[in-house]
Amino acid sequence: MATVQIRGSKESFSGNEEVAAYLGQQEILFESWGVDRLNGHLRESYALSPEEKQQILDLYDVEITDLKSRQGYLTQDVIVVSEATPNLDAILEKFKKEHHHTDDEVRFVVDGSGVFTIRKGNLILDVIVKAGDLLMVPAYTRHWFDLTEERKIKCIRIFKDPAGWVAVYDEPAALATK
Numbered sequence: 465m466a467t468v469q470i471r472g473s474k475e476s477f478s479g480n481e482e483v484a485a486y487l488g489q490q491e492i493l494f495e496s497w498g499v500d501r502l503n504g505h506l507r508e509s510y511a512l513s514p515e516e517k518q519q520i521l522d523l524y525d526v527e528i529t530d531l532k533s534r535q536g537y538l539t540q541d542v543i544v545v546s547e548a549t550p551n552l553d554a555i556l557e558k559f560k561k562e563h564h565h566t567d568d569e570v571r572f573v574v575d576g577s578g579v580f581t582i583r584k585g586n587l588i589l590d591v592i593v594k595a596g597d598l599l600m601v602p603a604y605t606r607h608w609f610d611l612t613e614e615r616k617i618k619c620i621r622i623f624k625d626p627a628g629w630v631a632v633y634d635e636p637a638a639l640a641t642k
């Protein structure tokens with residue numbers, strides 16, 4: 465279950481419906497797909513085989529197919545980030561720098577947790593996502609990401625073109641006022 469904290473404000477939102485409604489006002493898609501359908505191994509293992517990753521994707525086929533048809537996404541995969549990830553700290557340093565992508569960044573959290581910080585002009589939102597949460601950061605929206613204290617996250621990524629989510633660190637002048 466996600467939480468949204470507004471920086472510089474005491475205002476925060478928690479609970480799937482409240483978070484979805486608030487983020488929806490910001491044109492950020494949030495859905496709760498849940499993880500009840502996953503067995504313990506598929507949910508907890510961070511050393512999944514390609515076949516096991518495919519099993520996870522198959523279990524969410526209905527939701528993924530629906531989202532792809534609504535948003536025009538074409539493909540999906542499973543990504544795992546944990547202490548076992550080579551060069552974890554160097555990877556996190558990149559994630560933690562403000563950037564945007566030319567494609568939407570879509571993540572469904574299978575296990576673990578993370579914080580997507582999303583900046584829209586002066587509004588800065590910390591969106592803490594946990595297992596069962598789907599978050600879509602729209603293309604060209606400035607954001608950054610960090611793990612939480614548990615330092616692990618396993619996600620389904622859904623995208624149009626892998627080239628589309630290469631991080632763009634420089635902020636184009638046209639975006640500075642968005």
Ligand SMILES: [Fe+2]
Pocket residue numbers: 563564565569607631
């Ligand atoms: Fe990103």
